[in-house]
Amino acid sequence: MTLANKPASGPDNAAEPEQPPVPEGHVRLTIDGIEVIAPKGELVIRAAERLGIAIPRFCDHPLLEPVGACRQCLVEVEMGGKPMPKPQASCTQTVADGMVVKTQLTSPVAEKAQRGNLEFLLLNHPLDCPVCDKGGECPLQNQTMADGSASSRLIDEKRLFEKPIAISTEILLDRERCVLCQRCTRFSDQIAGDKFIDLLERGSGQQIGIGVDAAGEVPFQSYFSGNTIQICPVGALTSADYRFRARPFDLVSSRSVCEHCAGGDAVRTDHRRGEIMRRLAWNDPEVNEEWISDKCRFAFTYVTTDRLTTPLVRRDGVLAPASWTDAVTAAAAGLEKARDARGVGVLAGGRLTASDAYAYAKFARVALRSNDIDFRARYGSDEELAFLAGYLPTLTGPNAVRYADLESAPTVVLVAFEPEEESPTVFLRLRKAVRKNGTAVHAVAPLRSRGLGKLSGTLVKALPGDEAGALDQLPELDETAIVLVGERAAQSPGLLTAVAELARRRGARLAWIPRRAGEVGSALAGAAPTLLPGGRLVADPAAREELEKHWGAPVPDRPGRNGEQIIDALVGGELSGVVVGGVDPGDLPDPAKALAALEAADFVVSLEQRLTAVTDRADVVLPIAAVPEKSGAFVDWEGRVRPFDAALGKTGAMEDGRVLDTIGVEMDVDLYTQSALAAQTELERVWRAIARPAQALPAGRHEGVLAKGAEAVRQLLDKLPGRHRGLTLASWRMLLDGGTLLIGEPHLAGTAKPDVVLLAAGAAAERGIEAGQQVSVTGPAGSLTLPAQILPDTEMLTDVVWLPGRVDGVSTSVRLGATVGAQVHVEPAAQQAQPGGPR
């Protein structure tokens, strides 16, 4: 900020030559008698803010485009010695050279205009602050109490509307309270791209509302709708979830990090008497700005739903409550025995904090003397591990991709990555980049999703499993381009290698964005069969030696089994025991086999928050803390460490690291992970000693890998007559699809996108399928019936059918017995509705 020291002044003063020169692209103006130099195009309200002058406002928001709707920020403006005829809205008025602005502090005209406007805004306001959820933190209430007039001159009836109407299952709209500032509609239009609410009607009947089509009302269906509640300056938008539950002064707020995606969003957790009441976005300009997704905002009821509170030990075939001492002794004894028999594997799950993941990684190596550990509770290949070994060191190097880089990159390529569903914060930042800087987004995918449409993206059509082949069709990339690759790339053999090769050859920067919050941290902490903490390879003797120095214990040299191999080994009797940390078998590629493996195992230790299919088969169950109950840190996709403290203190729940440390003590090994701080400190120390930050990806071992197999399949398919041909299955998980962390949240579940089968027009026409018709998709194991949605042939490959990754809590590939890229049969459904149909 540039401030002229001299007080503003009469003409003779201004004429003096000693004034500092105005820099290029800036102007000099006077606000309330203070001279200020402001960049051209800056709004008067911002320039005043920099001087510490707060002009009242409702519609103005720094991240939304100015609209001047509420008229609360009126100020008196003088240009060239001539006052403008009427007070001006300072949120739309840009600065100009020689402008003289007088706010309510110095101008009786502005003060009167603002007071009058406030009275006008309150004409139809119901003044039901005592029952309004915004009461106590409401800008309208605060400004009325501070500057408003004590009474209204309105003698007529107020305009009445039906009190709250649900515009989605989560969002309630009270039109009586609305001051028509349009923050919500502008957010939906500009930031989220989901224009499902808008201004309706005219004059005194003007109101916010949702649209109506032939089927009835179109709900406010957006993954980001919760943000409108937070930015609403009155109580017009409230959530069904937080309705009447607490007042601002009841709440204890703590800064947390969202555990639902790899975006690392800063959130504010508000709790009352040990129970979380709501979560809000925290303003972190470098990461999530002021926005979070609805999943991040509303999915916290899992913390209090059906929690395990005591350890359970299986005695005579029955799980019975036990003391911690008993349970830990039993776990240690059982694990020792299993380790000495044929060995123990660890399935760590992808939702761990970095310190907990480190505890698992160390526990596996030191206590279980094995590298059989995998953090990936999903489809994960060995190629992915090899890719990560090259990729992880670049995260701490100078070329790591950050959110800000996404914003300024001219070209962003999405490979096997659907940002809106898989990392919503990345989606918002990409959308900002597209709107502000005209970033070109190219997606290598089988179809143009709605999310890609909102990014004005270009589709590079790729058959699932053959994305590597389609990389050739991308436009020429240079070093300014950024390639974002999702965790689904592991499902397509050769793809990760090809993407790394592409990025390396063109000098483009690469970022790997998994869905789950803990995956990057877990990989960095070494919770993987071939990776040690610090991202070094198990196979590297130097790395092992350095780690042994820090741990004071031998590090096994044989690279371990990955998740799938651990399960196979358990089934085949090559492993005796397994430690499972918060893995939902339904997320694994083959849930039935995973459950069979747990049954086959001699000894199973489960660290869980609630009773699940895993605990049913466990010998010892140890209850652990949920994210809001513990401290720790997530590492987001950028490699940025996002530490957080426990939002709920004194719950007595223990984090995984502490439980493993206690078991370790019983097994005569010291992990030093008894607290998150201890584990984190050690991880950082080990990290500094071992990690080798890299500038770029290493050269790939396979030059220009193409999935030739997929190409052959396609040629074969082309020869078959169209109607009998199967379609290639494409699928990915949706943001809201009934995962474990979404339990107990019906309002949020109601905003999930409806499950549909996506077909290209050509494929649908061949089979006589019309939009909205029930369609059966059949694989080797079973079939799924959902209504059809038809995309034009230009937006989708005609030999592909898309299904949501999880329907009614069952993974689609499990239900069909077909993985992504496999052939499935698609036909119009028989008349009667089948299970798994529309909900």
Added chain:
Amino acid sequence: MSFLDPVKGFGVTFATMFKPVVTDDYPRKPAAPATRYHGRHQLNRHPDGLEKCVGCELCAWACPADAIFVEGADNTEQERYSPGERYGKNYQINYLRCIGCGLCIEACPTRALSMTNEYELADDDRQRLIYTKDMLLAPLQPGMEAPPHPLRLGDSKDYYARGPELLAQQGSGPAESGAAGEPGAAGQQGTAGQRQEGDA
């Protein structure tokens, strides 16, 4: 010094025997406190028995001793406790903390909260001194119905805009309960006295 000095004090005692008694014969005959005495709180009702409390927590906000705990909840058509959208689901006053200042009464936007003349708030158990909603709610007067029940006296706005009128229509005792139209007002004089009779 006079020789009477040693017995002068007895004179005071003797003279006092002929003056009016200022002590109360508590607990046999407790005196009634002043009519606006700040005694135990009461949660008042509308004439049809619906609760006046909307669970807004303004009393808890105003309380300088943090003695009040309130949790609001949503009225539904099936289960209605008060007119309007919101009611007080959980209401507690901790009389170990309450200093009887009455700021809560001033804060109450619906006149749901008032204070009775009952002052016998002593116990040997902390838990019993946390008064819950059922202990604080005004007793049902004739013509009242225990909530939850639907609106009996028009729509939500009528309850506030036409309170005294509705009370008069209800027939039972607008004369006794005074102009404020609150059934609680009737209790204000009576509560302490009723307890005394019961005890005697």
